Amino acid sequence: xxxxHFDWLKLRPEGLYCxxxxxxxxxxxxxxxxxxxxxxxxHARPGHNNVLATQETLSIMKVRYxxxxxxxxxxxxxxxxxIGDVSLWFAPAGHxxxxxxxxxxxxxxxxxxxxxxxxxxDPTAAPxxxxxxDLFVTEATFALxxxxxxxxxxxxxxxxxxxxxxxxxxxxxxxxxxxxxxRILSLLRxxxxxxxxxxxxxxxxxxxxxxxFGNNFGNVQSxxxxxxxxxxxxxxxxxxxxxxxxxxxxxxxPRIAVASGWMQVRARARQRGAEVPLIISDxxxxxxxxxxxxETQASKVWITHGREDALAFAxxxxxxxxxxxxxxxxxxxxx
Amino acid sequence: xxxxxxxxxxxxxxxxxxxLLDSLVFxxxxxxxxxxIGRYLEETPDPARGYALAALTGDLRLPxxxxxxxxxxxxxxxxxxxxxxSYDYVGxxxxxxxxxxxxxxxxxxxxxxxxxxxxxxxxxxxxxxxKYWLDQLDYNGRWALLKLVTGGLxxxxxxxxxxxxxxxxxxxxxxxxxxxxxxxxPPYYDLFDWLEGRGKKPDPAVGAGFRPVMLANPLExxxxxxxxxxxxxxxxxxxxxxxxxxxRNGQRKLFTRTxxxxxxxxxEIVQHLDFDAVIDGELLIRTPKPNESMAVExxxxxxxxxxxxxxxxxxxxxxxxxxxxxDLLFEGDEDLRSLPFIERRKRLEAWARKAPDIIDxxxxxxxxxxxxLIEIRSSARAxxxxxxxxxxxxxxxxPGRPKNQWFKWKREPLTVDLVVMYAQRxxxxxxSYYSDFTLGAWKDANTLVPVCKAYSGYTDxxxxxxxxxxxxxxxxxxxxxxxxxxxxxxxxAFDAAQTSTRHKSGVALRFPRIxxxxxDKPVNEAEALAAVIKYINAS
Numbered sequence: 089x090x091x092x093h094f095d096w097l098k099l100r101p102e103g104l105y106c107x108x109x110x111x112x113x114x115x116x117x118x119x120x121x122x123x124x125x126x127x128x129x130x131h132a133r134p135g136h137n138n139v140l141a142t143q144e145t146l147s148i149m150k151v152r153y154x155x156x157x158x159x160x161x162x163x164x165x166x167x168x169x170x171i172g173d174v175s176l177w178f179a180p181a182g183h184x185x186x187x188x189x190x191x192x193x194x195x196x197x198x199x200x201x202x203x204x205x206x207x208x209x210d211p212t213a214a215p216x217x218x219x220x221x222d223l224f225v226t227e228a229t230f231a232l233x234x235x236x237x238x239x240x241x242x243x244x245x246x247x248x249x250x251x252x253x254x255x256x257x258x259x260x261x262x263x264x265x266x267x268x269x270x271r272i273l274s275l276l277r278x279x280x281x282x283x284x285x286x287x288x289x290x291x292x293x294x295x296x297x298x299x300x301f302g303n304n305f306g307n308v309q310s311x312x313x314x315x316x317x318x319x320x321x322x323x324x325x326x327x328x329x330x331x332x333x334x335x336x337x338x339x340x341x342p343r344i345a346v347a348s349g350w351m352q353v354r355a356r357a358r359q360r361g362a363e364v365p366l367i368i369s370d371x372x373x374x375x376x377x378x379x380x381x382x383e384t385q386a387s388k389v390w391i392t393h394g395r396e397d398a399l400a401f402a403x404x405x406x407x408x409x410x411x412x413x414x415x416x417x418x419x420x421x422x423x
Numbered sequence: 424x425x426x427x428x429x430x431x432x433x434x435x436x437x438x439x440x441x442x443l444l445d446s447l448v449f450x451x452x453x454x455x456x457x458x459x460i461g462r463y464l465e466e467t468p469d470p471a472r473g474y475a476l477a478a479l480t481g482d483l484r485l486p487x488x489x490x491x492x493x494x495x496x497x498x499x500x501x502x503x504x505x506x507x508x509s510y511d512y513v514g515x516x517x518x519x520x521x522x523x524x525x526x527x528x529x530x531x532x533x534x535x536x537x538x539x540x541x542x543x544x545x546x547x548x549x550x551x552x553x554k555y556w557l558d559q560l561d562y563n564g565r566w567a568l569l570k571l572v573t574g575g576l577x578x579x580x581x582x583x584x585x586x587x588x589x590x591x592x593x594x595x596x597x598x599x600x601x602x603x604x605x606x607x608x609p610p611y612y613d614l615f616d617w618l619e620g621r622g623k624k625p626d627p628a629v630g631a632g633f634r635p636v637m638l639a640n641p642l643e644x645x646x647x648x649x650x651x652x653x654x655x656x657x658x659x660x661x662x663x664x665x666x667x668x669x670x671r672n673g674q675r676k677l678f679t680r681t682x683x684x685x686x687x688x689x690x691e692i693v694q695h696l697d698f699d700a701v702i703d704g705e706l707l708i709r710t711p712k713p714n715e716s717m718a719v720e721x722x723x724x725x726x727x728x729x730x731x732x733x734x735x736x737x738x739x740x741x742x743x744x745x746x747x748x749x750d751l752l753f754e755g756d757e758d759l760r761s762l763p764f765i766e767r768r769k770r771l772e773a774w775a776r777k778a779p780d781i782i783d784x785x786x787x788x789x790x791x792x793x794x795x796l797i798e799i800r801s802s803a804r805a806x807x808x809x810x811x812x813x814x815x816x817x818x819x820x821x822p823g824r825p826k827n828q829w830f831k832w833k834r835e836p837l838t839v840d841l842v843v844m845y846a847q848r849x850x851x852x853x854x855s856y857y858s859d860f861t862l863g864a865w866k867d868a869n870t871l872v873p874v875c876k877a878y879s880g881y882t883d884x885x886x887x888x889x890x891x892x893x894x895x896x897x898x899x900x901x902x903x904x905x906x907x908x909x910x911x912x913x914x915x916a917f918d919a920a921q922t923s924t925r926h927k928s929g930v931a932l933r934f935p936r937i938x939x940x941x942x943d944k945p946v947n948e949a950e951a952l953a954a955v956i957k958y959i960n961a962s
Contacts, residue, residue, distance in 0.1 A: 233501055234509045234522035238562075250446075253462070254455065332854045344854070352522065353513055354448060359902070361854055363449045398508045405502070 093197050094223050094388070099413055104201065104225070104392075106192055109174040111140070113190055113201050116415075123176075125203025126187035127152070127266055134158070140169070142178055144186025144301060148266060151293050163188075165214065181205040182216035183370050184267030185298055191219055199223040200384060206369065207376040208240065211278075212270045212303055216380070224386035225413075228394030229371040230349050231402075237349060237373040243366040244275045247345055250364045251323065258321055258339045259364070262328030262346040265291050267370050269325055270298040272347055273305040275368075276323075286311050286319055288326035288335070332361040349373070381408055440467075440475045440534045441563035444570075447578040451850050460585060461592035473610025474538045478571060479578075479585035483609055485541045486549040488572040490516055496554055500524060517569035520557075524565050527558040535610075537568065583681045593618035598635035598822035601682050605632035633682040634701060634752050634760070635822035636667060639812060639829035646827075647793045654817065656768065657788040657796060659803075660810040660831055661747055662722045663707035664729070668746055668782070670696040671753070677706075687733060689744050695779040702782065703750035708742045719745070721807075722933075723921045748775060749785040749812075752820060760820035767820065803834040809918070810834045836916040837958060838938055839864075842871055842949045843911045846893040847904045849878065856886055857893035857905065860937075862913060864928065864952040872928040874955055877915055880937035889940065912941040912949050920958035930956050 098105045103115035111121045118135035125131055125141075127148030132141070134153040139146070143162040150156075163169065165188065168177045173195070178188035181203050189202040200221040207216055230237075251259055263269040269291050276285065284307040287295060292310050299305065311324060320340060330336060331344050346362040349369025357365035372380060381389050381403055389403050389410040396412035403410040443463045450456050460479065464472050477483035497506055497520045506523065513519040537556050544552045553572055557565050570576050583597075586604070590597040595618055603625045607614045616622030627634075665680040675696040677686040686693045689706070708720040708728065720742070728734060728742050751771040752760055759767050768787075775784040788811065790796040800811050810833035818828045841862035849858035859878040863871035881889065896907045916938040923931035930952075 232509050232512055233505050234513055234519060236522070236526075253459070332848070334855050336855050354518060355514060357449065361850075363451060363455075365449060395508070395512070398505060401502075401504055401508075 093195075094199060096194055097192070097199055097223070099415075103415065104413075106174065106176075106194075108194055109171040109176070109192070111171070114203065122158075123190055124149070125181065125190060125201065126183055128184070128204070131203060142186040142188050145188070146186075147297055147301075148186065148294065151297055179217045179219050180214035182207065182210060182213050184213050185270070185301060187213060187267075189217075189219065191221070197222045199225065200386070201225040202227065202380075204229070204371055205380070206372050207380065208237065210271050210370070211274050212298060213267070213370075218380060218383040221384050221386050223388045223390065224381060224384040225390045225392060226377065226381060226399075227371065228377065228391045228396050228399045230352075230369065230373050231377055231391075231395040231399035233374050233398070235349065235352055235373045236375060237352070237369050238367055240271075240275055240368045241279065243347070243368050244272075244279045244281075247276075247323075247364055247366055248279060248281060250343060250345070254343055256321060258319065258342045259323045260331040260336060260339060260342045260344050261323065261325050261364075261366075262331040262344070262348075262360070262362075263291070263325050264348075264370075265327055266294050268347055268368070270295055270303060270305070271370065272325065272368065273308060274303065277304075277306050281323075282306065284309055284314070284318065284322065286314050286322050286324040288324065288330055290327050290330075291325055328360065378402055378406065382406055439531070439563075440471065440478075441560075441567040443475070444567050444576060444578050445563045447580055450579075453584070456580060456584060457588045457591055460580070460588035464589055465592045469612060469615055470610030471534045473612065473615065474534055476585060476589060476611060477609035478576060479580050480582040481575070482582075483538065483571070485538070485572050486544060486546055487574065488549055488553055490573060492550050493517070493520055493553075493569065493573060496520070496550070496557070497523065517573055518566055521562055521566035521569055524557050524562075526561060531561065531564070532556065532559045537564075541572070581681070582683060589618070596822075599624070601633055601635040601822075603627045603632065604682060605676070632669065633667060633676070633678045633684075634669070635682070636665065636680045636703065637750075637820050637822060637829060638680070638824040639814075639831040640824060640826065642813065642830035642832040650793075650827075652790065652792050652796070654815060655813050656764070656816055657790055657799075658749060658785050658812045658814070659788060659808050660812050660833065661705040661707060661719075661785065662809040663705040663719070663725055663747075666704060666706040666746060667752075668692065668696055668702040668704065669753075670698055670700060672699075685729075688728065688731060690734075691739050692744055692746065692781055695781045697779060699755050700751065700774065701753035702746065702748050703752055704746045704748040704782070704785065707745055707747055709745045719747075721919075721921075744781070746782045747785045748778070748782050750820065762819060763817045764814055764820075765816040800832060800834060808834070833918070836918055836934075836938075837920075838914055838916050839932075839955060839958070840912050840941060840944060840949045841874065841915050842909050842946050843893075843907055843913060844871055844873055844909070845904055845906050846889075853886070856890045858886055858890070860889075860913065862915060862935075864950045864955045865947075866928070866952045868947075871909060872952055873926060874928045874930055874952070875915065875917070875932040875935040877913070877935045877937050880916070881940065885940060909946045912944040912946055913937050914939040914941055920955060922959055928952055928955075930959060 096107045098107055102112055102117045102119050104113045111123050112119045113123050114125055114131040115122050121138045122136040123140045124145055127145045132149050134156040136158045139158045140161045140163055146160045146162050163178045165178050165180050168175060175193045177191050179191055181187040181189045183204045183206055187203060189200050192199045198221040200219050202225060204227050205216050263272055286309050288311055328346055336342060343363050344361050345364035345366060346360050347366040347368040349371055351357045351365035351367045377399060389408050391399055391410055391412045392415045400410035400412060443459060446459050447456055474483060493516060501523050509523055510519045540552055556568055586600050587597050590600050606627050607625050613622060613625050617624050667678040669676045675693050676684050677689055677692055678684055708724040710718040710720055724742055751767055751774055759770060788799060803810055813830040813832060815828045841864055843860050844863040845861035846857035847859040848854055849856055861873050861876050863873045866872045892911055893905060893907055896910055897905045898908050899906045915935050917932040918934040921931050
């Protein structure tokens with residue numbers, strides 16, 4: 089298949105653009121019509137006129153951008169939308185609550201724009217569904233053979249062992265506020281940890297939103313209202329930057345944990361000041377990227393952001409023609 | 424106090440050596456490291472814990488595997504292009520190979536099996552044996568093994584720290600452990616038998632073992648009025664490194680003060696230890712001039728030798744080492760350590776008369792009262808001497824740093840006013856504070872060049888103010904480092920200036936610390952680089 093079969097999908101300064109439908113997918117700048125794959129700030133931005141996304145993603149955007157004047161239209165997974173000759177629908181991406189791949193059909197060809205995705209099970213996000221297609225647009229955040237995410241349970245075990253070995257110290261766990269925080273809460277409860285868990289103020293609202301969508305995280309309290317004595321030896325979740333900055337000074341001699349796919353590489357973990365690095369990622373690792381691309385059976389793969397060269401090289405070995413898009417505006421560290 | 428529920432599955436000990444190493448890599452605090460190691464040693468059976476201990480102290484000698492052989496192994500697992508991209512990203516060979524290696528059967532082999540198979544492997548079998556275990560181990564295990572066979576763990580644990588953890592875990596004294604260390608060997612069955620009360624203390628007298636050294640406390644000048652000068656002897660404080668030369672029953676060793684054997688780096692010393700005694704003294708580089716037989720070079724000359732594991736004959740001829748002796752611990756089989764210092768000194772003086780040429784005696788500095796000694800100290804800098812040692816005549820040789828027995832009294836430091844250029848956040852308790860400063864001097868009216876880093880000397884309250892100042896005057900950020908707009912002068916105390924090829928300015932300061940924060944001082948009144956360079960000859 090030649091590239092011109094997909095000349096209706098274009099790369100513009102604002103982002104990826106579907107010409108016959110007149111919509112951008114995850115645009116980096118304000119546009120008239122935007123389809124949003126998921127609620128992370130480098131994908132969901134304020135200021136568009138019209139936004140089409142899942143109900144969960146729209147709810148996340150309302151929490152983050154309460155004064156955004158956009159017109160929001162919600163989509164269920166699998167619900168078909170027709171715009172002229174274009175037919176499109178949302179499929180689950182397994183990344184965070186409400187995350188979706190966008191499936192677009194036009195003139196007999198199907199493209200899937202996957203946004204960010206993972207294949208590991210996560211009770212707080214609908215599991216990824218592979219969709220057969222001609223063109224698959226993939227991320228490449230962890231596209232190196234060194235990234236093989238371990239089972240998240242083993243990492244939670246590591247945290248619990250640290251809590252047990254240093255019971256007199258508080259543990260500050262750096263987590264990304266949307267998705268990672270709530271996945272960790274869920275994993276901790278599944279592991280049988282039934283102490284109260286304390287949240288940095290910035291994490292409270294999104295966690296409440298997850299609860300409203302049916303998640304139960306047990307006894308979770310805001311740091312602001314928590315009992316000081318219990319807090320001084322407790323487990324506290326906070327945005328990664330807060331764990332080593334001024335906010336952390338209220339804790340006496342804390343152990344610093346960080347949950348991120350980057351923790352796989354020791355030098356990066358040390359750079360982030362992690363004493364308890366947890367390799368827990370909401371992105372696909374190397375094997376899952378290759379497996380997913382293969383499962384879509386796409387003849388062409390476009391790579392949006394990350395380590396494009398390694399993924400393009402390996403995809404070509406499995407017979408898929410890969411092109412790096414070098415999309416701007418994606419955050420390297422957003423994990 | 425919150426009582427934590429003890430759930431069995433996560434309250435288990437660190438049963439696994441590679442997991443211990445993994446925890447140590449990321450743990451900053453010394454006490455936390457001691458606890459992790461101690462807990463492992465208490466809860467792990469023999470002989471695994473013995474091999475683990477040897478790995479931590481650097482006494483486990485597995486057959487070495489060259490980096491090229493490790494790369495070749497990796498080449499059998501993954502395309503070279505992908506390996507190159509991975510290595511480029513990770514930046515560490517052992518870690519890259521451990522990460523890309525496929526997970527195998529996952530039955531978690533035992534440390535003992537891995538270590539013993541490698542210890543027994545012939546040289547040619549080392550690489551295939553390594554591959555066999557890489558196929559069996561999980562990621563942490565592969566990483567630990569690759570680190571061990573390619574030269575050292577580097578997990579931020581010194582041999583001394585490992586021994587302290589051992590001592591803490593079994594309520595023993597670290598001096599006792601250091602004393603017997605060279606008479607025991609991995610996996611240390613006899614050592615653990617003794618520590619756990621099943622066996623006798625291993626006999627240190629057998630070989631040229633290390634004897635834990637006696638250390639001095641810094642002298643607070645105010646204390647002098649409480650001390651009777653008649654009870655003390657004074658010596659010069661030499662600017663080399665503390666060593667212990669042990670020659671007993673045909674064994675010859677040269678130890679650092681922490682018991683590390685550096686004999687290989689100083690063969691010209693070891694060659695001449697043809698006596699039966701244990702000497703405590705200072706390792707120095709002698710000035711190779713025939714008429715001044717034992718004049719010595721500065722510390723930077725010694726540094727050039729310390730950097731070399733196996734020095735060539737040319738370097739040895741250029742920078743020959745010698746020992747300036749100040750104590751005698753053993754003479755033949757006789758242990759002198761329980762004698763008072765003044766008795767040991769007499770024995771040392773007598774012994775030194777028949778000592779080999781590479782050893783001379785550290786002379787006493789006569790004085791009759793403290794005022795006289797203060798005078799002598801103030802002339803130390805001009806004489807190129809680091810300061811004075813003051814020792815109680817009547818105390819025996821006690822390992823560690825006993826109070827009020829030996830004092831070090833360094834010469835007055837030099838001071839210089841420098842400008843803060845960069846600040847970096849600290850570690851552990853200081854991780855949220857900009858506490859490490861790079862300081863510069865004026866190369867010309869508009870250009871600052873860095874001359875030193877300083878991260879001590881201030882109070883907690885001052886640190887809060889410094890941190891605030893850095894945040895308010897940040898110019899650029901480079902990861903954990905911030906550059907600041909020149910605007911703050913710190914008065915830096917330092918012991919000496921040295922030429923440096925590593926620093927752009929060409930000068931490096933020894934032992935810099937912050938003496939005062941000069942909030943009042945305009946930056947253009949800070950020191951010029953030319954003036955800092957002049958200090959190189961001042962010491």
